[in-house]
Amino acid sequence: MSAAAQVLDACRARGWMLATAESCTGGLVAAALTEVPGSSDVLERGFVTYSNRAKTEMLGVAQATLDAHGAVSEQTAAEMAAGALAGAGVDLAVSVTGVAGPGGSAHKPEGLVCFGLALRGRPVQTRRVAFGAIGRAGVRARSVGIALDWLLQAARAG
Template identity: 65%
Template sequence: MSLAAEVLEACKARGWMLATAESCTGGMVSAALTDIAGSSAVVERGFVTYTNAAKREMLGVRAQTLDAHGAVSEEVAREMAEGARAHAPVQLAVAITGIAGPGGSEFKPEGRVCFGLACEGRETLTETVEFGAAGRENVRKAAREHALRLLLSAALS
């Protein structure tokens, strides 16, 4: 069984709906989930918020947070995940914001991806994973898989 199928099964068993808030993955998590028949029992919606304006308008990410920490930060990932929960009738939301490449900087290198996980009745979790300069496609795939593992872990705990 695929990781996405496991997420759907675990959420369905709990009666949970989920939402995604994606930047650098551009909807890859939602696509992995909705590629599976019956996913509408679990996937409520996905937000692709590639620009800062989209993060503000669609998820309520504060301009002050973006200005102070930049889009690729745990602070923004937290607000994205919490914003997805606030804007959708779901129990679980995952957020992804990062630098897939090519490019990056000394302070925010290629392959840095920040995640947020907002779950009803729990404190929002954030983390940063350094996937390294593995190339755009590989960083995006790795971020998708990591987000699916976060969703699965939340649904099973």
């Protein structure tokens, strides 16, 4: 059974709905979930917020956060996840923002990805992963895997 199917089953067992908030993955987490038949009873919506403007308008990410920390930061990932949770009215939300490449900077190199996880009634958690310069497709694919694994852990733990 795929990771996406396991996430959906675990959420379904708890009666949970979920949402995604994606930047560098461009909706690939939501796409993985919707490849599974019956996903509509768990996945409420996915936000693809590639630009900073989209992050502020759709998810409520503070401009001050973007100015101070940038789009690729744990702070922004946290606000994205919290915004998806609140905006979609769901129980669980995951966010992904990063530098898929090519390129990057000394402070935010190619392969740096930040994740957020928001679970209703709990503090938002974040993770920062440095994949390295493994190529755009590699960064995006691994990011989807981490997002799905984290959703599964959260749904199983309750």
